[in-house]
Amino acid sequence: MSLASPVLAGDISLGLPIDCELGNTCYIQNYVDADPSDTMADFTCGALSYDGHKGTDFALPTVKDLESNVHVLASAAGTVMATRDGMTDHRQRTAGAPDVSGVECGNGLVIDHGEGWTTQYCHMMQGSIRVQKGDHLDRGTSLGHVGLSGMTEFPHVHLVVRKDGKVIDPFSPEPATTCGETHTDTLWDIPIAYQSTGLLYVGIASGIPDYDDVKAGTAQAETLSIDSPNLVVFGFAFGGHGGDIMRLMLSGPNGTVANRDVTLDKNKAQYFNATGRKSSMDWPAGTYTAKVQIIRDSEIIETKAHQITVTP
CATH class of the missing domain: 2.70.70.10 (Glucose Permease (Domain IIA))
Structure with a gap:
């Protein structure tokens, strides 16, 4: 939802309170x-x-x-x-x-x-x-x-x-009388799009990561070796609705490594999911790609990908 922002007469005009790119770095x-x-x-x-x-x-x-x-x-x-x-x-x-x-x-x-x-x-x-x-x-x-x-x-x-x-509320200085009513007057000097959900972090690890490590931003492996016992793809997201699907995909030099759809059972402010595969032999060396999607009402809302190198 994109929100226009002509400020109401006599109201304050606000800029972002943070030096970042909304939808990307924040x-x-x-x-x-x-x-x-x-x-x-x-x-x-x-x-x-x-x-x-x-x-x-x-x-x-x-x-x-x-x-x-x-x-x-x-x-x-x-x-x-x-x-x-x-x-x-x-x-x-x-x-x-x-x-x-x-x-x-x-x-x-x-x-x-x-x-x-x-x-x-x-x-x-x-x-x-x-x-x-x-x-x-x-x-x-x-x-x-x-x-x-x-x-x-x-x-x-x-x-x-x-x-x-x-x-x-700077997004609704005059509260709407109807639920979901479009807001065209805000206190922001530039339009700020409403994003109901999104992916925060996508990565690859040698095992299912601890949730605290995911939230800390330290769960991602920079590289893994061919004798890693597992290869796991994970996704960290916000604004989950019951019924949303997180699609987790991991591929490597020989094609698909793991693929799984996880459906949320209830609304969650933040959440993560993971899937992967154990190794029965050494993984082929090369580039591995994690790809995670959020799907809502059969529509792909967002996709993020990440790559690492598996070394000999």
Whole structure:
């Protein structure tokens, strides 16, 4: 869904809060919860949100991508109201995760844009915040780096937009009255396409990888040897709907190595699947290609591929 973005008269105009290419080096994992009840829905009535979510999550595919020091950017000109730094970057629900009660935003800051508009930036990298309270910033100023601090399971910047203290969805500043209604007025200065699902990471490994390694971005083998006990293709995705098919394919010098369709039984914010084959003898040396597709309602939504070399 492509969204036009003529800004409503008197509203703020926002740029991306992250220095990346949406749909390639980053993606949107969650939108503002548009459902006032105890269930949830994003502004399209889709599943990319959770109950009470107040911001938009601009995410990196894996934890390893934090090594690129991706910049968090001021979405509009303004004055820094407050900052917090010093919290560790650590995924919640993993060993050693800190107690973040009362500081769920992690490292971050708030910018006052005037006329009652503010933006808040959360989960930034420890030690990276480069602005101070009272600083006057231009739009696009680097605020620091995307991190993993506070209450978060994945690397991202959580952007909250408020007007007079009230949360505003930048994709739907005036909430639609009909579920799924097309939104032509947003607060973004350029159109941002809604992507309901996508592949984050495709790779080849010598065995079924651990999910934590997949999310960390460390499951992929750079090379494998001909005596590897297994060859496995895996895919990591977001925005899964019940009934979606992940098609996993692995081929080598002698043709197909493995091929499997996996159907999701329910909606999943993130998920991975894998398939492969054991070796009864040495694998032929050469190039091996992993290809993974997401299929929804018989339509191929996305395809990603990856190659490695199997060496003697």
